[in-house]
Amino acid sequence: MAGFGKTLGRAVTWPLTLVARAVDPPLRVWQRWTGTGGMAAVFLAPNLAIFGVFVLIPLVLNFVYSMTGGTGILLDQRSFIGMEQYGRLLECEDYTRRITCREDQFWTAVTNTATFVIFQVTLMVTVSLITALILNRNIRGRGFFRAVFFFPVLLSPVVVGLIWRWILQRQGLLNLITVNLGLEPEVWLNDRFYAFAATVGVSTWAHMGFYTLILLAGLQAIPRDLYEAAEMDATPPMRVFRRITLPLLGPNFAVVLVLALIRGVQIFDEVYVLTGGGPGTSTLYLTQYIYEVGFASILRNPGLAAAASILMGAVLVVLTLLQLWFSRRAEGRRAR
Amino acid sequence: MGRIVLKGITKSFGNAEVIHGIDLEIGEGELVVFVGPSGCGKSTLLRLIAGLDRPTSGRIEIDGEDVTRVSAADRGLAMVFQSYALYPHMTVRQNLSFGLENTRMPKSEIASRIDEAGRMLEIGDLMERRPTQLSGGQRQRVAIGRAIVRNPTAFLLDEPLSNLDAELRGTMRAELAQLHERLATTMIYVTHDQVEAMTLADRIVVLRKGMVEQVDTPLGLYNQPQNLFVAGFIGSPNMNFFRIRATGGSAELPGGLKVPVPCDGEVTIGIRPQNLKLAVDDAPALEGEIRLVEALGAETVIHADAVDGTPMVTVLSGQPALGAGQRIRLTFDELPHLFGTDGMRLNPH
Amino acid sequence: MGRIVLKGITKSFGNAEVIHGIDLEIGEGELVVFVGPSGCGKSTLLRLIAGLDRPTSGRIEIDGEDVTRVSAADRGLAMVFQSYALYPHMTVRQNLSFGLENTRMPKSEIASRIDEAGRMLEIGDLMERRPTQLSGGQRQRVAIGRAIVRNPTAFLLDEPLSNLDAELRGTMRAELAQLHERLATTMIYVTHDQVEAMTLADRIVVLRKGMVEQVDTPLGLYNQPQNLFVAGFIGSPNMNFFRIRATGGSAELPGGLKVPVPCDGEVTIGIRPQNLKLAVDDAPALEGEIRLVEALGAETVIHADAVDGTPMVTVLSGQPALGAGQRIRLTFDELPHLFGTDGMRLNPH
Amino acid sequence: QDKVEVRVMWYSDGIEGEVMQDLLDRFEKTHPEIDVVLDNVAYQVIQEQLPIQLASGKGPDIARVTNLKEQAEHWLDLRDYVEDPAYWEANFGDRFDWMRPDGSDAIPGFMTQLTLTGGFANKTLFEQAGVEMPGDGATWDDWIAASKEVMESQQLPAAFAIDRSGHRISGPNASYGANYIGDDRMPAPIDDGTMTFASKLVDWTNQGLMLPEVWVSAAGTTYRAAADDFINAQIPFYYSGSWQIANLSTKIGDAFDWVATGSPCGSAGCSGLAGGAALVAIKYTRHPEEVAAVMDYLASEEILREFTERTLFLPAHKGVVEAGGLNFQSDDPNVAPALDKFISASTETLPFADALPAWKWANAYYGALVTRISQVMAGEISLEEARTLMDQDIADQVSAASQ
Amino acid sequence: MSRILTFVFRRRGHGGRWHWTDIATWIWLIGGTILMFGPALWLVASSFKGPAQLAEFPPTLLPYIQQTAVVEGYDAPLPLYTATLEDGSVEVLAEIRRIGVNSQMVDPENPGERINVNIADRSPVREIGFATGNYVEPLVANNFLRFLWNSVFVTTMATLITLLTNSMAAFALSKYRFRGRDAVMLLIVATLMVPLSVILVPLYSVVNATGLLNTLWGVILPTVATPTGVFLLRQYMLTIPDELLEAARMDHASEWQIYWRIVLPLAAPALAVLAIFSVVWRWNDFLWPLIVLSQREHYTLQVGLNTYAGELNVQWHYILAMTVVTMIPVVLVFVFLQRFITTGIAGAGIK
Numbered sequence A: 001m002a003g004f005g006k007t008l009g010r011a012v013t014w015p016l017t018l019v020a021r022a023v024d025p026p027l028r029v030w031q032r033w034t035g036t037g038g039m040a041a042v043f044l045a046p047n048l049a050i051f052g053v054f055v056l057i058p059l060v061l062n063f064v065y066s067m068t069g070g071t072g073i074l075l076d077q078r079s080f081i082g083m084e085q086y087g088r089l090l091e092c093e094d095y096t097r098r099i100t101c102r103e104d105q106f107w108t109a110v111t112n113t114a115t116f117v118i119f120q121v122t123l124m125v126t127v128s129l130i131t132a133l134i135l136n137r138n139i140r141g142r143g144f145f146r147a148v149f150f151f152p153v154l155l156s157p158v159v160v161g162l163i164w165r166w167i168l169q170r171q172g173l174l175n176l177i178t179v180n181l182g183l184e185p186e187v188w189l190n191d192r193f194y195a196f197a198a199t200v201g202v203s204t205w206a207h208m209g210f211y212t213l214i215l216l217a218g219l220q221a222i223p224r225d226l227y228e229a230a231e232m233d234a235t236p237p238m239r240v241f242r243r244i245t246l247p248l249l250g251p252n253f254a255v256v257l258v259l260a261l262i263r264g265v266q267i268f269d270e271v272y273v274l275t276g277g278g279p280g281t282s283t284l285y286l287t288q289y290i291y292e293v294g295f296a297s298i299l300r301n302p303g304l305a306a307a308a309s310i311l312m313g314a315v316l317v318v319l320t321l322l323q324l325w326f327s328r329r330a331e332g333r334r335a336r
Numbered sequence B, C: 001m002g003r004i005v006l007k008g009i010t011k012s013f014g015n016a017e018v019i020h021g022i023d024l025e026i027g028e029g030e031l032v033v034f035v036g037p038s039g040c041g042k043s044t045l046l047r048l049i050a051g052l053d054r055p056t057s058g059r060i061e062i063d064g065e066d067v068t069r070v071s072a073a074d075r076g077l078a079m080v081f082q083s084y085a086l087y088p089h090m091t092v093r094q095n096l097s098f099g100l101e102n103t104r105m106p107k108s109e110i111a112s113r114i115d116e117a118g119r120m121l122e123i124g125d126l127m128e129r130r131p132t133q134l135s136g137g138q139r140q141r142v143a144i145g146r147a148i149v150r151n152p153t154a155f156l157l158d159e160p161l162s163n164l165d166a167e168l169r170g171t172m173r174a175e176l177a178q179l180h181e182r183l184a185t186t187m188i189y190v191t192h193d194q195v196e197a198m199t200l201a202d203r204i205v206v207l208r209k210g211m212v213e214q215v216d217t218p219l220g221l222y223n224q225p226q227n228l229f230v231a232g233f234i235g236s237p238n239m240n241f242f243r244i245r246a247t248g249g250s251a252e253l254p255g256g257l258k259v260p261v262p263c264d265g266e267v268t269i270g271i272r273p274q275n276l277k278l279a280v281d282d283a284p285a286l287e288g289e290i291r292l293v294e295a296l297g298a299e300t301v302i303h304a305d306a307v308d309g310t311p312m313v314t315v316l317s318g319q320p321a322l323g324a325g326q327r328i329r330l331t332f333d334e335l336p337h338l339f340g341t342d343g344m345r346l347n348p349h
Numbered sequence D: 001q002d003k004v005e006v007r008v009m010w011y012s013d014g015i016e017g018e019v020m021q022d023l024l025d026r027f028e029k030t031h032p033e034i035d036v037v038l039d040n041v042a043y044q045v046i047q048e049q050l051p052i053q054l055a056s057g058k059g060p061d062i063a064r065v066t067n068l069k070e071q072a073e074h075w076l077d078l079r080d081y082v083e084d085p086a087y088w089e090a091n092f093g094d095r096f097d098w099m100r101p102d103g104s105d106a107i108p109g110f111m112t113q114l115t116l117t118g119g120f121a122n123k124t125l126f127e128q129a130g131v132e133m134p135g136d137g138a139t140w141d142d143w144i145a146a147s148k149e150v151m152e153s154q155q156l157p158a159a160f161a162i163d164r165s166g167h168r169i170s171g172p173n174a175s176y177g178a179n180y181i182g183d184d185r186m187p188a189p190i191d192d193g194t195m196t197f198a199s200k201l202v203d204w205t206n207q208g209l210m211l212p213e214v215w216v217s218a219a220g221t222t223y224r225a226a227a228d229d230f231i232n233a234q235i236p237f238y239y240s241g242s243w244q245i246a247n248l249s250t251k252i253g254d255a256f257d258w259v260a261t262g263s264p265c266g267s268a269g270c271s272g273l274a275g276g277a278a279l280v281a282i283k284y285t286r287h288p289e290e291v292a293a294v295m296d297y298l299a300s301e302e303i304l305r306e307f308t309e310r311t312l313f314l315p316a317h318k319g320v321v322e323a324g325g326l327n328f329q330s331d332d333p334n335v336a337p338a339l340d341k342f343i344s345a346s347t348e349t350l351p352f353a354d355a356l357p358a359w360k361w362a363n364a365y366y367g368a369l370v371t372r373i374s375q376v377m378a379g380e381i382s383l384e385e386a387r388t389l390m391d392q393d394i395a396d397q398v399s400a401a402s403q
Numbered sequence E: 001m002s003r004i005l006t007f008v009f010r011r012r013g014h015g016g017r018w019h020w021t022d023i024a025t026w027i028w029l030i031g032g033t034i035l036m037f038g039p040a041l042w043l044v045a046s047s048f049k050g051p052a053q054l055a056e057f058p059p060t061l062l063p064y065i066q067q068t069a070v071v072e073g074y075d076a077p078l079p080l081y082t083a084t085l086e087d088g089s090v091e092v093l094a095e096i097r098r099i100g101v102n103s104q105m106v107d108p109e110n111p112g113e114r115i116n117v118n119i120a121d122r123s124p125v126r127e128i129g130f131a132t133g134n135y136v137e138p139l140v141a142n143n144f145l146r147f148l149w150n151s152v153f154v155t156t157m158a159t160l161i162t163l164l165t166n167s168m169a170a171f172a173l174s175k176y177r178f179r180g181r182d183a184v185m186l187l188i189v190a191t192l193m194v195p196l197s198v199i200l201v202p203l204y205s206v207v208n209a210t211g212l213l214n215t216l217w218g219v220i221l222p223t224v225a226t227p228t229g230v231f232l233l234r235q236y237m238l239t240i241p242d243e244l245l246e247a248a249r250m251d252h253a254s255e256w257q258i259y260w261r262i263v264l265p266l267a268a269p270a271l272a273v274l275a276i277f278s279v280v281w282r283w284n285d286f287l288w289p290l291i292v293l294s295q296r297e298h299y300t301l302q303v304g305l306n307t308y309a310g311e312l313n314v315q316w317h318y319i320l321a322m323t324v325v326t327m328i329p330v331v332l333v334f335v336f337l338q339r340f341i342t343t344g345i346a347g348a349g350i351k
């Protein structure tokens, strides 16, 4: 198996190796000509080119959209109306009462998302960290367990939402269990608290494998002798964890936090299938709001949706910068 | 406090046994040095004592207690790692205080210990730096400091000075000696450096391929090496060996110089380079041709080939006017070391 | 091939200037050793020559060509790193061949060069291992091998032997010397080891805080140190210094021994420990009390305090029966070194 | 000779894709010069991607679409291409206004099927409970009351459910006299008719008669069907629509007997709401002739009849309807009566309900209704607040659309 | 060696005794397995259920089909039920037909006599059985091989390009100092912020403008410049010691070779992670291909799979089955790649 894997790996990389060899001489000339600074440009170029065309331009277009009105889909069918969409999103008679806002659902979505992110990111990071730590231990069947925890990542969000709806619905698996335990069945998804908990739990269930994997890769990179030094110092396990593992996991931890945060704010598909934003609007999150405004109905309002997405992005950028700023401080301490 | 006893220790990695049954007693407050060629198992043995690895068989006792199954944390030892193993994300001060904080020591006590260690190791100015911002030597000192502040039952030091420059190494060696004297704590010290081994050790343990070759005081080892390996390993440059047939109670060195030998047959005669000196012109002497002259200033190392081709080295003090290609005639005063065909010492103790 | 010239090199990291204007010429085929205290800028200077860092100002020439702006890859030099820097994902063989493959050398040639290096460095058996599976010494040898196989214009070696045991270090030193002789390639060698510096170097460059203190042959440095720093740095144990007022053409050492001095005023008198010997009973002598005796077997290092409290060290050959607390009386034959208040040598050359 | 490729974008709720493929295969045999490719897609594609394509002047040649009116400008007028425009007028003419701009006389395509909202009752449950099923002319209150009895006797979780959709409650609204369409064909404010049925719904939910999770546990305009609860005999009465027949038939099988009930009555009538999917030609096709040929074939009475019989859809072809005698291909004895019931119920729709599918702002209205009424059911806002908010939502949509 | 690997909590864990951390570990692992794997296994089991059984309340754990028996005198096999008879006895009977609440039944052993049973008093006899049609029908009917090929093509190309371009960018961003580096990094991170589903329309315009509509490259290219990948790889590459790069420079390696021969292999764990993610993402990509691809010959598996999602009805039995089918390759990829994650070798060449 391992031998086969190696052969396979070689077969896959062989053409790439050839290509890599072929591009070396011209790049060497380029390097001599421009110095290493020029090489940085070479390394960045492909990514930035693709990135510019397929990410940056749409983003800019999206911004332009946010300043147009009407139901037209393409930009040339839309009229420029300036910042009106933003005004509409942010307009409230009484900012203490959501219901008085022009887009009360937007505000509902914002508060819901904020609560969701706080709980979900905390849970996600905790659970993935614990799992990564455990999977990093020298246990029998590590590979198997790693696969187990990663498995839900392989499922499409729609299927995730569906499975859990089947589990949580009135006559679902969970109630089958509660009834067998002699408890009253509960319509879980009709209860504000349970529904919210379900969105947090299910999204964690679905994505924790992703973060666990990142953290695991980070754990593997921590030199072992540090743990030995700590052991010689009779350091209690929790302290080793807090003072050595966590700080040295720093960069990976930053990745996880940033990504979890971003993806938490962007949560959509599985929740859409699972709770649809209910009960009432208690699990209505931002992306669903944007989706409904911009796409779901035939009377779409892409301008409003774009404006909402830009606002969401702006908040995320601020959060991420804060996060990166912290991790940069940690980065300064990194590695020998 | 600090009596360490090893009984029949073996250690295998996978199928490869790298420690083959070691028995050793290290007394309270003793400073024992492990020496031996690279890969002979010094670090491994130290790690076994530390509790970082488990012996495959055998028993380790500290102060009479069996600690073979006790974890490293609970053995109360301190270790200076060959790779430093400094916490890269902590300042020097934090590196030093980390181990102390585990013991719920009062803050002021911690601070004073760190200050003292900082002064002793000349790292007082670096307290707020991180390991990345230190030179190799400075890192090593911090690593030593980390062990010192702990005030452990015993110190385990794995080549703690190997990255320091000569001057600092000398100072540190003296500091360590003083430290040992002052603390009277048991120390086990792994080193490649003969000078360190000779000057620091109460006793030296010579290891070879996972076995103990000889355990003795430094001068004991130097003067009475039990076998060819120890004789060759201790002392720098290495002892000169001449393999000769002895007949009639004496053996003839190349060049004609005779050495009394208590028995007949094949023997190896060992003469330390420092014991060789230029012979008076007409006396019988060890003769050879100079291959290489290494002038170290205070002394000069002369590599020569004896007339029968055996390489030989001598250390002459000062800067004698000798050059490659010249003939050289050497003699010696002290009795040479004699070894049998089995490599064991023949001289009486 | 291999003439390296540095002109007015300075290097700053951020605001801190660590190299303060160095001029140096290294001749073709010369083996130059950089020595100096830890943190003095040896590695930095080597990296500047290698092209891994750019000097802040100044100019580097190799064989007359200005390479200041040429990248490391194109300078044709080879370097052995202080930290080995072996490619952890490659076997020893691949580590060795990597540099050769980059020059599009034929496979057979690569193989033969690797075999040769493997034989020379005794790493032939380890070819298929990865660096993690090697002991420290073995890694160092692979690192050296990686430089050797390249057949570079010049070798840059940053403390290449610092992790080897004494025996292997001796062998490797000799190998390096032979290698240098055979290849006649320029080598720049950074070391902390005095013996290495003295025996290997054609010339030694003594650095201190980013400045060149003295450049000279090993014996030149030893016999004619230009200033107090060099005098103290070269030679082990360090030279003894006595700071005295000279009057009337002579200065009186503690204990009463007189030394002729060519000028009046404050001077520092430097005497190497090896030059001190036990004085005959009634002759005027340097007097002191023994603080510490380090018996190394072949010689004994005696640390003492002179009557005025100045610490002094002497190296006596053999194992004299002296102990701490005893009084000692020392004298010397050779003329001592004299230094003025500015720390510069006063003796004529 | 190069084949002309005609692409049909098609979505399926059940087996209609297979049937269509089969029909098209037959078409290709007789028309070797045309290669018809059936691109089966998710409904989401029709809903979200097709509009973008159309806006940028692309798209398939033919598509099966449900949002007919809003995108009417993109449909091709087949009048000049089909063989017999009169045949089209005669058989599909009534619904052309659903799919062309107001005042136009274009022939954009034809309804592949008609749908009509209506109720289903679990006959077996009623029998087991010994409750008489309300007959023709029974009101919503009657039905709920009867279902309530069944629920209590059979210990069911709820008495009835209605799909979470603005479209689904608009028929009942109409029955209570609702009218969404203002005189200027712009949305009228929410009227008392709408409020009447809405408040009933809310009450029923609060009383636990209506299955709460269908409406309450979703936000916005999310569509939720309660079919599974009906299929599992959890509710005796279910208000959905004719399209469920095939679904119910497969999944219920022999488990119980069920009947279509038509729409219960309100104060103003017993209206359901019609709708359906149409196959339309797209204006941007490069081969209008061939497209027309395909359309002619598919719209022919014989083919459409076969399609209807095999898919268990309500026919939208006047000739087929009038000829009657459809031989629906199902073993299930419940199916044929149910289909018949829907066909007969289609005559009872109120004029307002008939106007809705051809009304531009219907979706805006549906969206506001479902969004806000759910919130009321969840206890987030009061019904009165909901009324203001609905009016405001609709006004916002209108103003946004006219920017 | 083995115990060197054991981790933070290993303090007292060795020596044969069970430390609380070992117990906690196993509780977590076993609980985790049930929680993580259970629903997924159930999904697999459910994919073998027929549409009726899928809709069934309460759901069963395993797929069942009703047992039937051929009874003399009846052409078709009759479904079997356990019925409670009036006299209280329980028997297995075959149902002839059901009329209202009454079921006409017959004893298969004794076909002559008809028994009337109230339907509340009977329950079907079922055995575990697999509705393999869920798998067979879509696979046969739906150009499955074509979809598979498209998916494989998209996934492979996208992953390779992702790994290549992202690692190149990450290399530049982690190992070179140049003006604007932070700006580029910031830009890349900033674009993580807006989810794809939100910029679909502008993106569609761009893809349309570049003529990539209805091509597989239109699916591949927009996804490969994933900021996540750059971010992830950069953070990992920061931990690769610069000295290794310098050693390679001394070895006359060009910057490209350093990237290719040194940095890439050393970043293997992070690359493996990204490769796994990329494969999973691209394989499961749904929304974007749906937008780009409207012609059947270009469909990827996920798009093909979703043709079962209609307006009013979703044919879950097909979707589940095809989900399971499409999961198999990614699972294999994961199993193959995950071993590369275990080796944190980057620091090993350094003293």
Ligand SMILES: Nc1ncnc2c1ncn2[C@@H]1O[C@H](COP(=O)(O)OP(=O)(O)OP(=O)(O)O)[C@@H](O)[C@H]1O
Binding pocket: B013, B018, B036, B037, B038, B039, B040, B041, B042, B043, B044, B045, C133, C134, C135, C136, C137, C138, C165, E001
């Ligand atoms: N984890 C391990 N797995 C396999 N073999 C090992 C391992 N650790 C050490 N060895 C082997 O055990 C032997 C002893 O190694 P050890 O590190 O104790 O040597 P050492 O005496 O400290 O050498 P040095 O002076 O070079 O540090 C060596 O041959 C080494 O290759």
Ligand SMILES: Nc1ncnc2c1ncn2[C@@H]1O[C@H](COP(=O)(O)OP(=O)(O)OP(=O)(O)O)[C@@H](O)[C@H]1O
Binding pocket: B133, B134, B135, B136, B137, B138, B165, C013, C018, C036, C037, C038, C039, C040, C041, C042, C043, C044, C045, C082
């Ligand atoms: N990247 C850097 N940033 C800031 N300061 C540096 C950096 N590299 C080296 N230095 C400083 O430059 C000085 C010279 O360092 P260098 O590594 O050249 O010393 P060295 O002579 O090689 O010391 P050692 O013998 O310990 O290896 C030191 O004070 C060091 O702290």
Ligand SMILES: [Mg+2]
Binding pocket: B042, B043, B044, B082, B158
């Ligand atoms: Mg060692």
Ligand SMILES: [Mg+2]
Binding pocket: C042, C043, C044, C082, C158
């Ligand atoms: Mg250095």
